[in-house]
Amino acid sequence: MATERPSRLRVFSLNCWGIRFFSQLCTQRYEMIGELLCQEQHDIALLQEVWSERDFLFLKRKLSSSHPYTHYFKSGVIGSGLAVFSRHRIQDALLYQYSLNGYPYMLRHGDWFGGKAVGLVIVDVSGLKAHVYVTHLHAEYSRAQDEYLSHRTVQSWELLQFVRHTSCGADLVVLGGDLNMHPQDLGNRLLRSHTGLRDCYTETDTFDVSTLPVTCLFSLFACPVFIGIITVCCSRQGCEDGHTLIADNHFTKKQDLVPFEKGIRIDYILMKGSQRVTMKCESLSTTKGPVADKPFPYSDHEALTAEFALLHSEDSRQRGSSDTLAVSEQMEVVAEARALVKEGLCQTEALRDKAMHLMFGALLLLLLPLAMAFLPCSCSCSFSTLGLLGAVCMVLLLSGALLYLLFTTHIKVLKETEDQMMLTSNDLQTKLTGCQLSGSSSLDGSPEIQPLSPFKREE
């Protein structure tokens, strides 16, 4: 276990709500965010919804001394909105744009244009290799009738696969961002159970009392009399239950919170250590709407700040045992996700059928002006009328074709995700039962395979 005085790492995450000409008081809020970051000197700041590159460049100038290393991830039409500011050197960056992200014709939602993605930066934190992920998932516009649920679930799957396969070799892993999911939502459980990432809010002993020295806190916890005081302290200083969308925020639309009047927790900082480094979340804090000496909050979301202790560790037993325990939970949650993706597949197939009907309808309608053109006696329509009708049919036909292409690509993504989930299920089953015959999607026969001379893993 820990053998040395711990190093510290402070991570900040905020959805900046930076839609130029739409988000209220955008320029002033970026000024405030810049001031906060300059002043607080977090090691790493993870920002979402920095939609305008001009705003990113403003922050970059403002933070050039405090956070000299930055990366702004670009994707989609106006996205990805993801930015990282770091006090430590960024060695490398990689972007994975989610395959499903809403529909281009849903202009009033607009997520499609944002090119939602997960960005990875590899940061050298005093000799430690930190893999830091920042992400923003598709918004939830209606909890009762969430037409984007399958999209968000696929995004969660792609996020967890990306983290799983790119975090090997990291000394520490941090993920921050706006997941647009409640703590116990399927996508969130999927992410945590399959990556081993832990939620700072549930992991920390000291939510929102980060101003108190840690030694003092431990002594408080040791004495039952003071527990009440700590509770009071938490509820007074921070958002209840770690909410990041709250009614007290000047910019929050109250109807968006119904039926969660107290607030919603959709922004997260998740973390995990490695066999070399134990990562402990010593404190987590949130802003709470209004800002002292300022007329309005930083954003319509609350900001998160996590402080980690990094300890040398040679003991991997704990990790191993939790891995074993997690397998059955992983299987359950992946089965649930598969069912949801299948449902999304059926819905998308129905949409594709509708697009095909639109195409066929437009084709039939196109026959009408053609027939009228060849039968001039039966109709008094002018050439222009026929042309207009033809042009309308062509627009309908093109729209149908574009929609058909869109839904076909969505179906491909959903099928690919389902296949990957099945593969993972089978692999987990194999782990559980030790049966070497299960596995891929296509174990149809009873193969008689001559194995290579065995290499045994030393794990």
Add this chain to the structure above:
Amino acid sequence: MATERPSRLRVFSLNCWGIRFFSQLCTQRYEMIGELLCQEQHDIALLQEVWSERDFLFLKRKLSSSHPYTHYFKSGVIGSGLAVFSRHRIQDALLYQYSLNGYPYMLRHGDWFGGKAVGLVIVDVSGLKAHVYVTHLHAEYSRAQDEYLSHRTVQSWELLQFVRHTSCGADLVVLGGDLNMHPQDLGNRLLRSHTGLRDCYTETDTFDVSTLPVTCLFSLFACPVFIGIITVCCSRQGCEDGHTLIADNHFTKKQDLVPFEKGIRIDYILMKGSQRVTMKCESLSTTKGPVADKPFPYSDHEALTAEFALLHSEDSRQRGSSDTLAVSEQMEVVAEARALVKEGLCQTEALRDKAMHLMFGALLLLLLPLAMAFLPCSCSCSFSTLGLLGAVCMVLLLSGALLYLLFTTHIKVLKETEDQMMLTSNDLQTKLTGCQLSGSSSLDGSPEIQPLSPFKREE
């Protein structure tokens, strides 16, 4: 160094040219490919251009005994065309669709619809963790005027980043596929220099003499007299210079080979071992157009088969020294790639400007029928004529808007790639000079940072 009798791994790669109703003799060729794979019993077969799922399912049934583990990667409208058949258990799969892949309006090329991607399967090869990649990059339709060069370079960059960041923890890494690049093309050099993957064709001592037993080969090599015989044997049995597009192939269009009459090498099997396993390519062979006892070849591409020896190894010195040597080469090649991506960026910005002009033109044209509608005296046009004109303007406006969106997303991808390349350049520079102040794209100031208590990597 190697301490045990080596295990063997045989890998097959083929671009199947499986465009239903377009590729000649598709059904018959899939029959032949299935027979070959059944008979040869490669450990892993990597197929590209299996565009139809029905053809994949045919192969899956046919190979259910010999290759019981499969994964078919799905992406784009009709893609990705990538399939893996394995004798060993596939544990997991992950897909990365390239961000740039031609243009949807280039219907006669059609790459855009293929959703070109790189697929990763993690295969348990007798206790070894093999990361096996299969990919297919954008085609080159004209070497003299290659309008897709920047797209293919971005794809190469994304491929190398994906391999770099997902291959950590693998005991062995194999990449097979149709890269659509000549051996010394920029994208190919970029891929090899930044991933450490080695080309089986240049690595193997015994190209196309795989039918001879290895022990016999070693004894032949020991005797200088027999070197001439081996050379003769190579040139007689295999494609010259490892070409995979050759004039001798029944399906190859001869004009596609000009000015490379002898053939082109665009299909590859690349590989690297790990600190635990030394991977040696013992032989590489290609098909050579016509197939014995068959009326036509397997495809318009030639198939590759590589045989690897896998040896236990504890000696990482060689790897370390080659890493150091490679840094300057990596810097050169990434600088070359950055220049090319910048050029692509300028071209795409010009295309976006054209799309904007189209939009403005259509808007101005739209004013014409509107003006005519409000000035009935000055024109004898009917309502229908105005409507037709309006509809045409709307179609032009929509087309302009769609193209504008398309090119805007392309610009985002090109900028992101350039930023990542700059980050990599700076990191390499830091490695070379040891200067801790260089690095990210945004080292603007002279920061005074208090470091954490140092963790030193033990590498």
